[in-house]
Amino acid sequence: MKEKQPTFYEEVINEGLSRKDFLKFCTTMAAFLGLETSGVGQIVHALQTKPRLPVIWFHFQECTCCSESFIRASHPIVASIVLDKISLDYQETLMAASGFQAESAYKTVMEKYPGEYIVMVEGSIPTENEAYCCIGGRSALQILEEAAKNAKAVVAWGNCASSGCVQAAKPNPTGAKPVHKVISGKPIINVQGCPPIADVMAGVVVHLLTFDRIPQLDELGRPKAFYSRRVHDTCYRRANFDAGLFVESFDDEGAKRGYCLYKMGCKGPVTYNSCGIIKWNDGLSYPIQSGHPCIGCSEAGFWDNGPFYQHLPNTGAFGIETTADKIGLGLGVATAVGIAGHAIVTNIRKHRNISNSPTVDSETLKES
């Protein structure tokens, strides 16, 4: 028998927060999700009437930075309610239970809410040898497959669960794979970033709760509300990019003036994330604002995409520090040398064509 679940709103009030706090939270979320004003009402309504989401939160091959990010969401409600209550179900880092008790906690969720609960995954899944990540004697893959079977959706937190992150970087010794490569037939939301922005994580949870369906995703499975624009498109240094004003080294005049970090290897032009808008740590700042180029942490394979402080990657073809431009230039020189050689040989080997000796003409005519 199902006991009645308290709604999200009831939990908030029980925690001692005011209705005003609650409404502020709903408004912020509506703004982050890019909803119209009426969307605020929808969120308020949903959080007041719907029971909270049953959630199982797994930690596989990861560093827990996603959880760390989440509990630093700009609005304390997220941390105190969403996460506290999630921990009631199953969250390895934050839950009080341990051992068999903990195991039974998530089994209970699976049995009580089939088709309703959400599986949230932090970390990648080793496939080379499943033993690289085991919890309670079972492998990450086994656990995930079992839990995902009756889940409503799977949320892949961060780069590890979305694309493998550092564990999957070459040579990927554990055969680490992201969720979407090992689970099929379930809606999977890739909440990218290393870690994802806390408010983005909260936004995804609120969206699931309010609209009862997964948010609109881009081709790489990321929620469009947060990942449809490049960091470059919302970067406040963009005017410097267009003006051709670039930081040339971290301590130069340009760096002090806040020029564009493109030549310091900024991956903003190829990275889709909300850093320029929502920013980090309660909207305080974001990497580029602090003078550091974007390293592309919300893109697949960002560890393998060349040095963070270089625009072009090293190809690894001839020695470790060769870029496509250096190889291209080398090939260009080689071609020029080849051409010079060919031209010389031509003048020797084809001198009869060149000087039109009549014998050649009749000879070649016969041959053709």
Added chain:
Amino acid sequence: MRSRSIPLREVYVWEFPVRLYHWINALCITSLCITGYIIGDPPALMKGTEAYFNYWFGTVRFVHFVSAFLFFFNFVFRTYWGFVGNEFSRWYNYIPLKPSQWKEIIDVIKVDVLQVTHKRIGSIGHNALASFVYFITFLIFVFQCLTGFGMYSAMSNAFLPNLFAWIVPVLGGDILVRQIHHILMWGFILFTIVHVYLVFYHDYIERRGVTSSMIGGWKFIEEDIVDSLDENTNDKTKK
């Protein structure tokens, strides 16, 4: 004065649309390579000033994009002409499906590249090896347009670029798209160097007027070659 008298026939090889395509293409590729290189590795032209007063990098990118659109439509046009143009510009010249084309490819390698045998290559348009290389460059054009417009689709709601947006998820993200786009630039540069050299080479060796054929359209071809190809046509003044 040295001179010689040999039976030659003027053949109209490259029709005006083909020539126009060629030079627009050359112009676009030059512009795209220069602006592309600058986009990939912008020089430190200015310092100690404010963004408010400048827009040179934006202009370079703008030129890149305008050239890119021109390049694309020009290429689309040439593809169309490959189905309606004269026999020398038709698509089947470029894809070696016939054994005779492969035979000529081997011949050209022996005669012109390695220079181990000396015989006359009798094709009037491009020789089979050249055609095949152009076919490969066409594939590079396609890929450069795919990656270019794929990147461009992130900053545009226009119809055309978004037709190419699918390349980004296929390659797993913009970064690889950008890297491939950058590497392919070197394909264009290397091709151009070799291409220009070989035009000079053929003009020097064969003296059929290859270079000027891309200006006026006519080549000077040995009469017996034209005759052998023209057996079925009686009108020997044209073709």
